Amino acid sequence: MNLLLVDDHAIVRDGLKRLIASRFAYDMHEAADGREALAVLRRQPIDLVILDLNLPGLGGVELLRRIVQTSRARVLVFSMHAEPIYVSRAIEAGAAGYISKNIAPDELLTAVQRVASGGRYVEQEIAQSLAVGGAAPGVGQLTSRELEIMRLLGQGRSLAEIADAVGLGYKTVANTLTQMKAKLGVARTADLVRMAVEAGVS
Numbered sequence: 001m002n003l004l005l006v007d008d009h010a011i012v013r014d015g016l017k018r019l020i021a022s023r024f025a026y027d028m029h030e031a032a033d034g035r036e037a038l039a040v041l042r043r044q045p046i047d048l049v050i051l052d053l054n055l056p057g058l059g060g061v062e063l064l065r066r067i068v069q070t071s072r073a074r075v076l077v078f079s080m081h082a083e084p085i086y087v088s089r090a091i092e093a094g095a096a097g098y099i100s101k102n103i104a105p106d107e108l109l110t111a112v113q114r115v116a117s118g119g120r121y122v123e124q125e126i127a128q129s130l131a132v133g134g135a136a137p138g139v140g141q142l143t144s145r146e147l148e149i150m151r152l153l154g155q156g157r158s159l160a161e162i163a164d165a166v167g168l169g170y171k172t173v174a175n176t177l178t179q180m181k182a183k184l185g186v187a188r189t190a191d192l193v194r195m196a197v198e199a200g201v202s
Contacts, residue, residue, distance in 0.1 A: 001026045001116060002045060004073070006037045006063070007052040012101075016050065016078075023109050024116075034058030038066065046073040048116045051095075053079045053086065059166070061093050061144040068094030076115045078108075082126050089144050097121040139184070139195065146180050149173060153189070154196030 003026040005013045013030050020026060029046070031037035033055050040046065049067055053060030060079075067073055076097040077090045087098045097115040099108060103123050114121040142150065145166065152162045163173045180192060 002029065002047050003027065003116075004029045004031060004037060004040055004046045004049045006031045006034075006049060006055070007078070008032050008055055012052070019105055019108065020112060024112070026116075034060075034063040034066075037063060041067065041071050041073065046071060048112070049073045049075045050078050050112070051075050053077060053081065053090065057167070059144070059148060061089055061148075064090060064093045064095060074115050074118070076111060076121070082123070084126075085139055085147065087122065087126055089147060091122075093144065098126060099123040100126060141183055142180065146176060146183075149176055150180065150192060150196045153193050156193075 001024070003020070005016050005028060007013050007016070010032070013032075017028050017030075020028065026048075029040050029044075031040055034057055037049070037051075051060060051064060051067075053064075055063065060077075064075055064077070067075055074096045075094065076099065077095045078099055078101065079086060079090075080101050082100040082102065090098050097111050097120055099111050099121070100123055103111070107123065111121040111123070139147070139150070148166055149162055152165055157165065159173050159177075160170060163170045166173070168176075177189060177192065181187060181189075184192070184195060186192060186195070
């Protein structure tokens, strides 16, 4: 079993490797960003990818889509975000499982085993949230790119900072904001910021 860990924090990758090696005899590989991950996938067959969504450069959801489209690897998302909207986006993009970085070690190992063996797994606490609340009304219709822009807005980033963070031009981000307002039925950028906070995506 070939496993690829994709996270931009070396200490997180090291901790995951130690934990997984305590139970499974997997051949483990690492990548700090999307570019490195795709390079590993081109070099050799990978069976399971454990993927952080918050990556520099190529976004985690876009990387997830590429992995699913171009390889046989199954993807288990390992994210700091536990909100239903992120889970829904990842599953729609092709993830076989979703766990948060607050997960207990034993449940993480269960998730790894389940997804590696061809099954699906969503962290129990997150699954309960999905069943009870689901995504915030309206926000669920946003694309992954729009959701990322909304998250950055909720953090107080300027349009120039957002454009740099997502790798788009300033005008493209401004036009995307206009489209988001139309989708969500609001008139001001401040309303988008409020909705980001209310939806828990900031």
